[in-house]
Amino acid sequence: xxxxxxxxxxxxxxxxxxxxxxxxxxxxxxxxxxxxxxxxxxxxxxxxxxxxxxxxxxxxxxxxxxxxxxxxxxxxxxxxxxxxxxxxxxxxxxxxxxxxxxxxxxxxxxxxxxxxxxxxxxxxxxxxxxxxxxxxxxxxxxxxxxxxxxxxxxxxxx
Numbered sequence: 001x002x003x004x005x006x007x008x009x010x011x012x013x014x015x016x017x018x019x020x021x022x023x024x025x026x027x028x029x030x031x032x033x034x035x036x037x038x039x040x041x042x043x044x045x046x047x048x049x050x051x052x053x054x055x056x057x058x059x060x061x062x063x064x065x066x067x068x069x070x071x072x073x074x075x076x077x078x079x080x081x082x083x084x085x086x087x088x089x090x091x092x093x094x095x096x097x098x099x100x101x102x103x104x105x106x107x108x109x110x111x112x113x114x115x116x117x118x119x120x121x122x123x124x125x126x127x128x129x130x131x132x133x134x135x136x137x138x139x140x141x142x143x144x145x146x147x148x149x150x151x152x153x154x155x156x157x158x
Contacts (some may be wrong), residue, residue, distance in 0.1 A: 028151055030073025030098035031056050034110060041154045045069075054086050055093075065092065067153055072134060073098040073111075079133035084123060093118040094153060096132060114139055117150040 031047060035057060038045040044060040057069040070088075072080040072095060081095050095116045103109035116124065116139075124143065126135045139146075146152075 010022070026075050027071075027073060028106065029100070029104060029124050030096075030111065031071045033098060034063065034069065034071050034096050034113070037113075037150065038153065041150055054084075054088065062125050068093045069096050069153070070094070071096045071098060075100050075104040076102045077136065079126070081131065082134045083132045085125075085132070085134075087122075089119040091117065091119070094135070095121045097139060099136070113148055114143050114146040115152050116143065116146045117152065120146075 035045050035047050037058060038057070040058045046058045048055055048058065051137075054070055056071040059067040059069065061067060068090075070085070070093070072082065074080055077099060080099075086093070095118060097114040097116065099112045100109055101112060104111075121134070124134050124138045126133050126138070
């Protein structure tokens, strides 16, 4: 009776090259960061999961109401794409701008965060022929009050 030895080699291939983030991951990382920070600050946030949405996070308030958040994130020190921003001007809706300042793959990096009420975001928009952005230069020069303004969401001081 002949015996055969069969060697099987298992090759594990990554789904994508290590070190290269997809655009979807670049969008998810800021959403999970904001979700984590809100939990750390005692809020009750919930993440919405869909590709095309105007609300990324709901935050339950103590008054049986919700605050809604649209997170815009960039890996580098760039303007935030804003062509999909709807004209929502409500006291309970915020745009949270997140920038990893070119260090998104560094786990020790703390991103820069601006929390801007929806009725104030228009002052930071720049419209071009083919796109609309939230201007980083305008946010940095005129948005100091919104830098790390977690109290706007957590304390409900809208």
